[in-house]
Amino acid sequence: MTAKSVGNAANNTASGTPDGTVEYAAPALTLGDKLSRAVDHFRNEWQLYVMLAPAVIWCIVFLYKPMYGLQIAFKDYSIFRGVAASPWIGLEHFETLFGNDQFIRAVFNTIKISALNLLFGFPAPIILALMFNEVLHAGYKRFAQTIVYLPHFISTVIIAGIVITAFSPTAGIVNTILGWFGADSIYFLTKPEWFRPIFVGTGIWQEAGFGSIVFLAAIAGVNPSLYESAVVDGASRWQMMWKITIPSILPTIIIMLIIRIGNIMEVSFELIILLYQPATYSTADVVNTFVYRQGLQSGQYDMAAAAGLFNAAVAFVLVVAANSLSRRYSRTSLW
Amino acid sequence: MAMTMNLYSRGDKIFAIATSVLIGMFTAATLYPFIYITAVSFSSGFAASAGKVILTPIDATLAAYKHVLTDPKFWVSYRNTFIYTVGGTLMSLAFIIPGAYALSRPQLYGRRFWNLFIAFTMWFNAGLIPFFLNMRDLGLLDSYFGIMIGFAVNAFNLILLRNFFEAIPSSFQEAARMDGANDFQVLWKVYVPLAKPAIATITLFCIVSRWNGFFWAMVLLQSEEKIPLQVYLRHTIANLSDDQEFTATLLNQPYSVETVTAAIIVCAIIPVLIVYPFIQKYFEKGILLGGVKE
Amino acid sequence: MTGVRLEGIVKAYGRIQVVHGIDLNVEEKEFVVLVGPSGCGKSTTLRMIAGLEEITDGTLHIHERLCNRVAPKDRDVAMVFQNYALYPHLNVADNIAFGLRIRKTPKAEIAKSVSDVAEILGLTEYLDRRPADLSGGQRQRVAMGRAIVRHPKVFLFDEPLSNLDAKLRTQMRAEIKRLHKRLDVTSVYVTHDQVEAMTLADRIVVMNKGIIEQIGTPMDLFMNPANTFVASFIGSPPMNQMPATITRSPDGYRALIDQVSVPLHNSLSVSEGQDVIVGIRPEHFSLKNDGGLPAIPLSLDLVETLGSEALLHATVDNQSVIVKTDTNGDISQLSNVDTVYVPPEKVKIFDAGTGKVIS
Numbered sequence: 001m002t003a004k005s006v007g008n009a010a011n012n013t014a015s016g017t018p019d020g021t022v023e024y025a026a027p028a029l030t031l032g033d034k035l036s037r038a039v040d041h042f043r044n045e046w047q048l049y050v051m052l053a054p055a056v057i058w059c060i061v062f063l064y065k066p067m068y069g070l071q072i073a074f075k076d077y078s079i080f081r082g083v084a085a086s087p088w089i090g091l092e093h094f095e096t097l098f099g100n101d102q103f104i105r106a107v108f109n110t111i112k113i114s115a116l117n118l119l120f121g122f123p124a125p126i127i128l129a130l131m132f133n134e135v136l137h138a139g140y141k142r143f144a145q146t147i148v149y150l151p152h153f154i155s156t157v158i159i160a161g162i163v164i165t166a167f168s169p170t171a172g173i174v175n176t177i178l179g180w181f182g183a184d185s186i187y188f189l190t191k192p193e194w195f196r197p198i199f200v201g202t203g204i205w206q207e208a209g210f211g212s213i214v215f216l217a218a219i220a221g222v223n224p225s226l227y228e229s230a231v232v233d234g235a236s237r238w239q240m241m242w243k244i245t246i247p248s249i250l251p252t253i254i255i256m257l258i259i260r261i262g263n264i265m266e267v268s269f270e271l272i273i274l275l276y277q278p279a280t281y282s283t284a285d286v287v288n289t290f291v292y293r294q295g296l297q298s299g300q301y302d303m304a305a306a307a308g309l310f311n312a313a314v315a316f317v318l319v320v321a322a323n324s325l326s327r328r329y330s331r332t333s334l335w
Numbered sequence: 336m337a338m339t340m341n342l343y344s345r346g347d348k349i350f351a352i353a354t355s356v357l358i359g360m361f362t363a364a365t366l367y368p369f370i371y372i373t374a375v376s377f378s379s380g381f382a383a384s385a386g387k388v389i390l391t392p393i394d395a396t397l398a399a400y401k402h403v404l405t406d407p408k409f410w411v412s413y414r415n416t417f418i419y420t421v422g423g424t425l426m427s428l429a430f431i432i433p434g435a436y437a438l439s440r441p442q443l444y445g446r447r448f449w450n451l452f453i454a455f456t457m458w459f460n461a462g463l464i465p466f467f468l469n470m471r472d473l474g475l476l477d478s479y480f481g482i483m484i485g486f487a488v489n490a491f492n493l494i495l496l497r498n499f500f501e502a503i504p505s506s507f508q509e510a511a512r513m514d515g516a517n518d519f520q521v522l523w524k525v526y527v528p529l530a531k532p533a534i535a536t537i538t539l540f541c542i543v544s545r546w547n548g549f550f551w552a553m554v555l556l557q558s559e560e561k562i563p564l565q566v567y568l569r570h571t572i573a574n575l576s577d578d579q580e581f582t583a584t585l586l587n588q589p590y591s592v593e594t595v596t597a598a599i600i601v602c603a604i605i606p607v608l609i610v611y612p613f614i615q616k617y618f619e620k621g622i623l624l625g626g627v628k629e
Numbered sequence: 630m631t632g633v634r635l636e637g638i639v640k641a642y643g644r645i646q647v648v649h650g651i652d653l654n655v656e657e658k659e660f661v662v663l664v665g666p667s668g669c670g671k672s673t674t675l676r677m678i679a680g681l682e683e684i685t686d687g688t689l690h691i692h693e694r695l696c697n698r699v700a701p702k703d704r705d706v707a708m709v710f711q712n713y714a715l716y717p718h719l720n721v722a723d724n725i726a727f728g729l730r731i732r733k734t735p736k737a738e739i740a741k742s743v744s745d746v747a748e749i750l751g752l753t754e755y756l757d758r759r760p761a762d763l764s765g766g767q768r769q770r771v772a773m774g775r776a777i778v779r780h781p782k783v784f785l786f787d788e789p790l791s792n793l794d795a796k797l798r799t800q801m802r803a804e805i806k807r808l809h810k811r812l813d814v815t816s817v818y819v820t821h822d823q824v825e826a827m828t829l830a831d832r833i834v835v836m837n838k839g840i841i842e843q844i845g846t847p848m849d850l851f852m853n854p855a856n857t858f859v860a861s862f863i864g865s866p867p868m869n870q871m872p873a874t875i876t877r878s879p880d881g882y883r884a885l886i887d888q889v890s891v892p893l894h895n896s897l898s899v900s901e902g903q904d905v906i907v908g909i910r911p912e913h914f915s916l917k918n919d920g921g922l923p924a925i926p927l928s929l930d931l932v933e934t935l936g937s938e939a940l941l942h943a944t945v946d947n948q949s950v951i952v953k954t955d956t957n958g959d960i961s962q963l964s965n966v967d968t969v970y971v972p973p974e975k976v977k978i979f980d981a982g983t984g985k986v987i988s
Contacts, residue, residue, distance in 0.1 A: 052434055054429070055431065055493065066461035066468070134354040143362075148365050151365060154607065156550075157549045162371075164596070166371065170385070173371055173389065205364070209361075291464065295463060305465055315459075316459045
């Protein structure tokens with residue numbers, strides 16, 4: 001047995017600080033030391049880098065390289081010269097865009113449709129979750145949830161197909177019902193004033209159920225003893241919903257609201273492409289559908305890229321602002 | 336909440352019943368379009384065109400299905416969707432699983448940077464045009480491979496899985512390392528089995544998004560023999576009413592534009608309905624795993 | 630040959646140093662327990678031996694081989710984790726065999742080793758079960774089986790019993806002790822529970838704030854704590870500690886607490902007027918005056934009866950003191966206690982400034 005080593009206190013590489021923690025004075029590493037540590041690290045951990053490489057390379061090739069290609073927004077792009085060789089023209093495309101009524105209209109349509117989505121689409125899943133929470137029969141609740149989550153998994157094309165069929169002027173169920181009340185048949189999808197209600201309504205039909213999952217989870221996280229003590233105090237279910245459930249899930253509601261505001265430029269343009277037609281452009285055309293028509297259908301790549309860049313830049317600022325707001329409010333952020 | 340009805344006051348009972356009824360109405364409203372479309376698809380063209388179908392098929396017939404199922408293009412697109420879904424999902428997993436594992440390991444040099452590098456793609460993307468031009472420059476237009484590889488990595492799914500890996504106690508990795516396992520073995524023999532629920536979730540998200548994917552398939556694919564079901568569906572719906580030849584034949588046919596559209600919709604929904612019960616088990620948890628991080 | 634030798638081991642995370650240069654020799658086949666409060670650096674030290682943490686400074690030898698930069702798998706050590714880290718998707722047999730499979734051991738040999746280990750640990754009938762279907766004690770055994778099966782040179786235990794309830798912990802403690810006797814392998818065991826340390830260890834290493842306070846056999850630490858920290862950490866209830874001043878009387882030095890003075894053993898090297906801390910273990914008091922022991926008057930607050938023993942909570946000159954005494958089945962007289970006696974050689978004196986023992 002070796003001799004007792006008693007109280008071998010901090011050796012000379014350590015120095016005490018006032019609060020009792022000991023700061024490590026790292027010996028100055030030479031380049032050789034650092035190199036040998038790095039070599040050691042890669043010898044032991046090279047597999048991690050092999051695993052990471054495919055995802056990183058993919059991101060570079062498919063997401064970061066297009067960011068480099070974004071420079072065509074400032075260029076007179078020609079397919080034959082390519083991205084790099086096309087001549088710079090400064091902000092000409094942006095000037096053209098801001099003088100273009102269609103583009104200005106698309107920007108405002110984007111904001112208007114998003115605002116409507118927020119106004120009607122945002123409360124819907126919260127109300128649904130609160131109602132689910134009051135349903136007592138577990139089997140019934142389960143069944144109803146199974147049904148209302150389903151539309152989220154249905155493709156946009158099918159949703160559009162259903163909308164087109166249901167709102168058709170002669171064959172559609174909507175006009176059939178209107179007919180019962182003696183109203184004239186309306187060709188809804190050609191009427192600009194009907195486009196936004198149909199679009200927002202479809203969105204609620206498709207996403208309200210699925211969106212309620214987040215709020216149901218928040219409700220499930222509420223401490224049950226809060227309800228038990230409220231029962232003992234004689235509160236009604238209605239009072240408990242207002243005094244316990246809603247205040248408890250308020251942080252979740254605020255975070256989701258902030259996220260929604262951050263995504264205001266992201267209108268599901270795929271559905272718009274499938275539902276709109278020239279007659280409804282005045283209310284339906286958003287920035288991304290504008291980009292699609294100008295770029296992919298008419299081949300004005302450079303100007304369309306400029307419009308897309310405008311959209312992406314605004315969206316990026318909104319997302320970052322929303323996230324920092326969320327972080328400040330709740331210490332929870334998206335990343 | 337484990338509270339039974341008999342503990343409820345009169346007012347509470349009325350409230351509970353009222354919410355159940357409202358939920359029932361919303362559920363019915365969700366379900367109705369599917370019932371309506373199914374009813375149309377089995378109705379005669381005349382009844383459908385006249386707007387007579389409400390809930391059940393009128394003059395029930397399989398004519399619309401016969402028309403759809405005898406179209407070889409329908410089957411080609413169905414096969415293509417299958418290829419894109421299986422191939423694309425496998426490709427996604429091959430990129431995402433190892434990447435998520437590497438990003439979850441504290442030993443990784445520059446871990447913060449790499450995480451930011453991936454996450455940045457969620458907040459900023461170059462947009463439709465540069466992505467399209469890039470795909471064209473890479474020679475991936477009108478190509479099966481292009482559709483599969485072009486959408487292989489989804490930052491949201493990758494971060495979701497990374498979060499799950501990070502939540503696994505590090506002693507599992509340490510125990511395996513001490514037993515002599517290298518990182519590939521740790522991932523394959525320990526982490527993948529432990530992360531089964533999360534991997535199932537992202538697999539199902541991939542499958543659904545592949546199955547439903549339409550916009551880029553429409554933009555990137557030109558050859559009819561390569562298009563997936565969703566694009567075929569879109570073409571058919573868009574063309575049916577404009578197609579003079581088709582409209583002309585309708586007079587003598589038991590089907591109409593509406594019934595054929597409805598029949599295609601039903602055929603495209605059925606696979607989703609088949610996998611849906613399996614998905615449901617996972618997505619409620621899966622959606623909560625991802626994104627929001629303390 | 631030493632089993633594990635640490636020399637000047639330092640661990641720092643960035644500029645925050647948590648282990649401040651530790652020297653420790655673990656002899657071959659010895660069972661050494663690292664004990665200390667949470668955050669004392671004991672687990673970090675163990676993880677440095679395992680190779681799970683990089684060593685910032687100093688050297689580590691395992692069986693005389695320099696291991697600072699050797700990968701964990703090549704150190705020939707096995708570790709039992711606090712949460713066991715059993716693979717939930719594998720049954721008991723596959724969990725035990727995991728390490729051997731990774732090392733491409735021949736199948737027949739694996740089967741033999743697994744059944745041997747299962748035999749030793751009494752797991753033979755559970756080999757087909759998944760960890761989820763096992764009790765806490767069985768899981769603990771599987772975790773040990775996974776370590777044993779590889780026949781490592783050193784076993785490392787990281788608080789392996791802390792997830793078990795009190796009864797099972799006592800039982801598994803004895804089992805670990807028995808296993809060590811049978812296998813005779815160098816073991817380093819980390820715990821925050823001094824009872825575990827006392828019962829298991831050949832030698833205990835008491836750590837605090839990243840340094841070693843004392844190394845010694847369990848009885849050595851109990852009887853001769855090197856400082857007030859060890860005195861209060863080892864033993865339950867801990868040693869009573871009371872500030873006092875040294876006075877001189879005709880029959881030798883005394884420690885004056887306030888008004889009460891305690892006579893000291895005359896071999897102590899103290900000087901008059903010195904500020905000290907008097908340390909007396911609760912079990913070293915006696916209620917009867919056997920052979921002219923010095924008396925200490927106290928006022929009793931509370932009697933806690935534990936069965937065969939009782940704890941008297943009292944004050945001596947406004948200092949709280951705990952006295953532990955045998956009840957012999959009768960506690961009727963305990964509430965009348967107003968004086969206790971203590972033999973001078975059982976009184977420990979520590980320097981009030983440094984906390985180090987004065988001998």
